[in-house]
Amino acid sequence: MSDQTTEAETVRAARLFDVRRVIGGLFTVYGVIVTTLGIFDSQEEIDKAAGVRINLWIGLGMLILGLLFLLWQWWRPAEPPPPSDIPPADEIRE
């Protein structure tokens, strides 16, 4: 395996586990589910929430937040730290 492929793999791993991607993905999924529930909320459920269509609003809010996080990580992808930035464990102790 050449150095270039390992480097590409490092970059891909760093992006796969970018916390923005996880937050964005999770909130987009939550947002879609809760918004869908919100659209089909029964009157009984709306009354329970003091007349607020809370599923709809919170769902939309989470959807937007999730999409913003996804956009942010596409716009500014994460760079893995250069290998020299990670000192051996003995140095961390000091």
Next chain:
Amino acid sequence: MVGAAIVLTYITLGGLSSAIYNEVLQFFVIIAGLLPIAIIGLVKVGGLDGLFDAVRTTKLGEAGLHTWADTGGSDNPLGAPWWGIVFGLGFVLSFGYWTTNFAEVQRGLSARNMSAARRTPIIAAYPKLLIPFVTVIPGLVALVTVKGLGADTGDLQYNNAIPLLMREFLPNGVLGIAVTGLLASFMAGMAANVSGFNTVFTYDIWQEYIKKDRPDGYYLRIGRWITVVGVVVGIGTAFIAAGYSNIMDYIQALFSLFNAPLFGAFIIGMFWKRMTAWAGFWGLLTGTVAAFTVYAGYKWWGWFTFGSDLDESFWGAGIAFVTVAIVSVVVTLFTTRKTDEELSGLVYGIGRHDLTAGALAGDRAWYRSPILLGVGALLLAAAFYLPFL
């Protein structure tokens, strides 16, 4: 229990980075879970004005809407006078929380360079400023809407306020998010403390004093076992916490016992280069004993009376701090200090820190200036604070 098992799995396998990673994610889930309760609660009681009117009719009364009113003496719901709040809570307990609580400090230590480390606690202050919106407001709403809240046993204890509100207000959908948020907040707190506990135990106790000079793999294994112990201890403390009428009393009591003396020893050692290692040790020991005496004298032995459990914590913290200061000075006079070289970079006025160490290109941007961010957090805090004097 299930939550504890999940925490155990991800810390044992992923260590500190997985704890921090999950905390970031959990933060957003917690907010998403608590926000609906605050919003519906406010709508239900007729907005802020409606809430305030309703609070005035409870036994808390007008005082429940103010932070400093009536603190000239102990005649307020907190049962604490202003000097106890300012010195005990404001100075010792709060400073101690942000500077010597290992769960916070560890986040700063893991930052990638000096600039990021200085920004860590300051940036953390911003979301912390917004937390009262999703905790204080639901608390007041629960006070005025849940009848009989404040019982000593059963479902209607203060600690159950949030779950009670969830059951009452939230329809399926956001209810699931809120339950997730509660579990997330439990796991975030547990993970933060357990990852601090296993680091300190492995590095500073086991490696320093018990088994020196073993390979890294050995210490990693020890750390993992200590993580298991930490989670078990964490579950155990939940039963102790259940003995308090609310979690806040319990947390502040713990802080006054352990954080307050630590903070005293730290801050004196940081600014006074003559202080000796033995002074730190004896100061810490006597400070903890002093705080414990105040606590036990109030709780069990009936020596002291305080306005409330929190009032005791404020006094305990203040007394611990003063004890540490006095004992440190006395012990210092009888022991030999460390040389300037040994203290370089650790004590104020000796050596210099390179504040730009490991700086990245983006760190010069104005929005990354620690001073600017700090001033911003202070102004925001004042803006939230002043309307409720």
